Amino acid sequence: MLIRRPAVGGTLARYLLTLLLLANTAAYAADDQDTADTSPTHFKSEVGLGFTSLAGNSDSQTLNANYNLEYINGRYKTDADTSLLMAKKNGEEDKRKISTNLKSQMMIRDGYYLYANGSYIDDRYGPYYVDSLVSAGIGYRLFSYETFQTLIDIGPGFRHQDPNLDEIDGDIVKPEVVNEGVLQSSVTMSWKPLKTLTLDNKINVVAGKSNTTIQNDLSVTNSITDNLGLSVGFNYTYYTWVPANMKNFDSSTIVSLIYSM
Numbered sequence: 001m002l003i004r005r006p007a008v009g010g011t012l013a014r015y016l017l018t019l020l021l022l023a024n025t026a027a028y029a030a031d032d033q034d035t036a037d038t039s040p041t042h043f044k045s046e047v048g049l050g051f052t053s054l055a056g057n058s059d060s061q062t063l064n065a066n067y068n069l070e071y072i073n074g075r076y077k078t079d080a081d082t083s084l085l086m087a088k089k090n091g092e093e094d095k096r097k098i099s100t101n102l103k104s105q106m107m108i109r110d111g112y113y114l115y116a117n118g119s120y121i122d123d124r125y126g127p128y129y130v131d132s133l134v135s136a137g138i139g140y141r142l143f144s145y146e147t148f149q150t151l152i153d154i155g156p157g158f159r160h161q162d163p164n165l166d167e168i169d170g171d172i173v174k175p176e177v178v179n180e181g182v183l184q185s186s187v188t189m190s191w192k193p194l195k196t197l198t199l200d201n202k203i204n205v206v207a208g209k210s211n212t213t214i215q216n217d218l219s220v221t222n223s224i225t226d227n228l229g230l231s232v233g234f235n236y237t238y239y240t241w242v243p244a245n246m247k248n249f250d251s252s253t254i255v256s257l258i259y260s261m
Helices: 009-035
Strands: 039-054 060-073 076-089 091-109 112-123 132-145 150-159 163-170 169-175 176-195 197-207 212-223 228-239 249-260
Touching: 060 249, 112 150, 132 176
Parallel strands: none
Antiparallel strands: 039 060, 039 249, 060 076, 076 091, 091 112, 112 132, 132 150, 150 176, 163 169, 176 197, 197 212, 212 228, 228 249
């Protein structure tokens, strides 16, 4: 029998993300003392709405919504995204997943950059209810062509996970609170083989003492008009440790209409 209990609040997660936002603000303010950069300013935002089919620890169909933001000013770049997945059965909420990510980069020289990253996930599909992370490190632009780019970065960080107090056959799924240092690394690739077609893939690894998480996000977007596109995405997350009676992976296939502004 599955009994729902409220998960411990993500106060620490929100506090860590607030610190990250303050650090980014300070970094931009410090740049006012440097020599002016003549690189153009770029701003792009996208809103998506679609249908998701889930497999793994949950088999259901649900609606999804997401918002992505990209801002480039000189040698600084900031990417932010928020997504929501929600499923209902018999008119009641059955599962949900809310995720927020923020990543800022500062180009140094010869393709190298420094980055700061923060994420917060409230996930009722997987074994962990609240998972938050902050990290910082160095990255390198491995390929930088007009139609193909690859970035790779690595750095230390800190992870906080709230327990999952649900019960399966009388046993609490995950009673412990996790606070630990981690090592995070990611590889981000973007390929535009046609004027109207874009392929994006991101692999993110977070390694810690309690668990290592490997996540792969793959998407294909076809432009219908200058502002409207159709996107098909696949997400796969693998956990090296999960409680008994739970699977080591969660996956989702997403079809969305994307509106760019």
